[in-house]
Amino acid sequence: MIGVGKVKQYTNVLDKPLSKGKQEVSLSAFAFLFSELVQYNQTQVDNIAELERRLEDAGYGVGVRVLELLCHRDKGNRRETRLLGILSFVHSTVWKVLFGKVADSLEKGTEHEDEYMISEKELLVNRFISIPKDMGTFNCGAFVAGIVRGVLDSAGFPATVSAHFVPMEGQQRPRTTILIKFAEEVLTREARLG
Amino acid sequence: MAAIYSLFIINKSGGLIFYKDYGSAGRMDTNDSLRLASLWHSMHAISQQLSPTIGCTGIELLEADTFDLHCFQSLTGTKFFVVCEPGIQHMEALLKHIYELYTDYVLKNPFYEMEMPIRCELFELNLSQAIRKDRIGLVGR
Numbered sequence: 001m002i003g004v005g006k007v008k009q010y011t012n013v014l015d016k017p018l019s020k021g022k023q024e025v026s027l028s029a030f031a032f033l034f035s036e037l038v039q040y041n042q043t044q045v046d047n048i049a050e051l052e053r054r055l056e057d058a059g060y061g062v063g064v065r066v067l068e069l070l071c072h073r074d075k076g077n078r079r080e081t082r083l084l085g086i087l088s089f090v091h092s093t094v095w096k097v098l099f100g101k102v103a104d105s106l107e108k109g110t111e112h113e114d115e116y117m118i119s120e121k122e123l124l125v126n127r128f129i130s131i132p133k134d135m136g137t138f139n140c141g142a143f144v145a146g147i148v149r150g151v152l153d154s155a156g157f158p159a160t161v162s163a164h165f166v167p168m169e170g171q172q173r174p175r176t177t178i179l180i181k182f183a184e185e186v187l188t189r190e191a192r193l194g
Numbered sequence: 195m196a197a198i199y200s201l202f203i204i205n206k207s208g209g210l211i212f213y214k215d216y217g218s219a220g221r222m223d224t225n226d227s228l229r230l231a232s233l234w235h236s237m238h239a240i241s242q243q244l245s246p247t248i249g250c251t252g253i254e255l256l257e258a259d260t261f262d263l264h265c266f267q268s269l270t271g272t273k274f275f276v277v278c279e280p281g282i283q284h285m286e287a288l289l290k291h292i293y294e295l296y297t298d299y300v301l302k303n304p305f306y307e308m309e310m311p312i313r314c315e316l317f318e319l320n321l322s323q324a325i326r327k328d329r330i331g332l333v334g335r
Contacts, residue, residue, distance in 0.1 A: 031302040038304035128302035130314040135305070172319060 018073055024100070031128050038129075038140060048138050056146035056161075063150020066094060079155050083182070083190045086155050090148055091118055098147070099124045104175075114187055116180045118148070119166070123176040139163040141176045148178055158183040197329060199261060199277040201321075202227070203296065205309045206271030208235030212312040216325065234275065238265065254286075268293055288328050295320050 010016045041054045070093055071079045080086040091106040095118075109115030123141050131138055141163030149161040159182045165174040200222075203212035210231035215221055222230070238252040245252075256263040262282060265275040266289035274289050274296070299317035300306050306314060 028302070035302050035304040042304070128299055128316065130299070130303055130305070130316045132305050132313065140304075 027124075027127075030124075034125055034140075034143070035128075037143075048135055052138060052142045055140065055142040056149065059143040059146020059148075060150040060153070063147040063152075064154045065150075066097065066147065067151045067154050070094065070097060081156070082193065083157065083186065086152065086157055087116055087180075090151055094147075094151055109179075112181070114182045114184075116182075118178040118180070119175055120178075121168075121171075121175045122173070123163075126176060137165060139165055139176060141178065144176075145178050148180060152180070152182075157186050159186070197279050197282055198325060199279070200227075201276050201292070201325075202231050202234070202274070203312065204231045204235055204273045204275075207309070208232045209309065211310065214318075214321070234263075234265070235273065238267070238273065264289060266290065266293060272296075284328075288324070291324055292321065295324065 037058060038051075038055065041051055041058070045051045045054060067079070070089075071077060074093060080089050087106060092102045095101065095103045103118045104121050105117075105119045107117045107119070109117060123144060125140050125143055129140050131140075145161040145163040149159060152159045152161070159180050161181075162179050164177050164179060166177045167174045198216050200216060201212070201214045202210060205211050208231065210228050213227045213231070242250050242252045252265070252267060254265055256265075257280065260280065261277050262280050262285070263275055263277050264285035265273060266286065267273045274292055276285060276289065278285060295317060296312075299320055300312055300314050303314050303316075306312065
């Protein structure tokens with residue numbers, strides 16, 4: 001970082017190692033910013049599905065950039081090419097950079113071959129958010145779903161991703177599950193690779 | 195045993211935005227609670243004017259024979275007050291804690307409209323936890 005400690009002088013800017021970035025930001029600042037994002041988008045739409053889509057699109061842009069950055073920073077400009085590889089990359093590396101922890105669980109859908117689920121007991125974006133009763137099953141995790149879709153899409157794994165509340169037994173609060181449904185071509189390619 | 199009888203939150207213009215009843219004594223209907231809230235708002239404002247001390251911020255504690263009323267006013271003019279059993283000591287800390295919960299779970303919630311009644315599941319959940327903890331005597335001691 002500029003101005004911190006003794007900085008080695010590089011003649012060429014491209015020789016400089018990529019900064020690790022600041023690892024943490026204020027949760028309050030993020031919560032207020034995210035709250036504003038949701039409120040702004042609410043003024044631009046007239047139904048909940050549209051709001052969900054707009055949040056997802058906002059997240060998509062984040063996902064695309066995060067993939068680019070992490071491939072460069074952590075993987076020496078390589079990216080995962082296999083299905084399980086990219087899923088565990090999202091579940092651990094991406095989650096850790098964005099939320100400071102690995103996601104609670106990564107599971108394969110029981111009913112469909114092409115479905116995977118990332119579950120989180122308390123999603124960071126939902127920490128301070130109570131959904132009003134009249135908004136039904138709306139989940140602000142749509143933003144995170146968008147991030148996941150952005151990462152997968154630009155890594156060459158097109159998928160539809162959605163966020164859902166799943167009630168937990170013995171828990172007052174439902175957990176959030178990010179449901180990933182891969183496109184057909186991804187699975188055929190995966191089968192061909194063996 | 196209910197140390198706290200009830201909790202009120204009023205916005206800067208004196209409208210009741212949150213009311214919660216604990217314990218059976220002195221249960222009120224909606225109209226009464228609204229009236230009491232705006233009454234307290236006015237009394238609080240008058241007390242600021244009447245007070246001989248300069249820079250007075252209004253009544254913080256009202257002691258009666260059967261109850262105490264502790265009031266906390268935030269910098270933005272939102273007032274939090276609890277009616278509780280007489281002679282309870284640590285109410286200021288509890289009110290500050292409730293204020294903290296309000297800033298977290300109400301103000302950071304995109305679906306809350308400023309100055310409007312509070313209907314936030316997470317706020318109520320954390321509030322009832324704080325009150326329960328307070329009864330066991332963990333908060334502010």
